[in-house]
């Protein structure tokens with residue numbers, strides 16, 4: 179990492195983790211151009227698992243998630259990361275691409291805030307991968323990135339993601355009505371938030387204390 183870039187954008191690029199959960203060792207690292215095949219394979223296979231919770235896109239699911247679409251998505255994410263507005267990370271389980279976790283709309287100055295969002299391949303569901311990835315991502319935001327607050331929005335129907343957010347210590351702050359164009363319609367979203375003062379030790383410590391992860 180160049181000194182210049184880390185001064186402009188602390189916490190990018192970074193390799194984060196691991197944390198051990200039921201699925202295996204969870205790590206976060208910057209998305210790569212060569213993630214195309216794994217990214218596309220999972221997203222085409224898991225359409226009905228992912229589509230209900232994701233922003234409505236242009237064109238068909240198949241076209242948007244074809245491997246040939248990844249280079250332009252990837253370069254857009256990297257451009258945002260270079261500008262200091264985003265931290266686009268791949269989630270790895272035992273070294274294999276398993277999903278994504280993204281910190282977006284990073285605002286500095288007196289706000290020092292961002293949002294966080296994630297998805298995980300369906301065949302790894304319920305094995306602690308998203309909980310571990312969120313804990314690692316939050317600790318990164320509150321540590322090297324230097325943020326004070328992280329927020330997330332989640333559909334009230336998305337009980338699995340709400341469980342993941344609760345595990346990390348997020349608080350509910352309100353209901354955003356018709357907030358986001360998701361799966362073809364304007365959907366209500368719960369707004370949840372967490373500030374650095376609410377974290378005792380680290381978020382990884384918290385999930386270890388609660389028996390959701392094992393220290394390495």
Ligand code: ACO
Nearest residue numbers: 231295296297298303304305306307308309330337338341
């Ligand atoms: N009702 C209640 N709880 C549920 C349900 C359900 N229907 N399904 C799963 N859960 C719980 C599990 O029991 C588990 O909690 P527990 O550990 O207390 O038992 C928790 O949800 C899941 O925890 P993890 O195993 O850490 O999560 P996983 O790796 O399975 O990933 C995720 C969860 C990210 C929601 C995954 O299913 C996914 O990618 N879904 C599609 C995309 C998505 O919804 N992304 C999140 C959008 S919102 C946001 O990004 C802030």
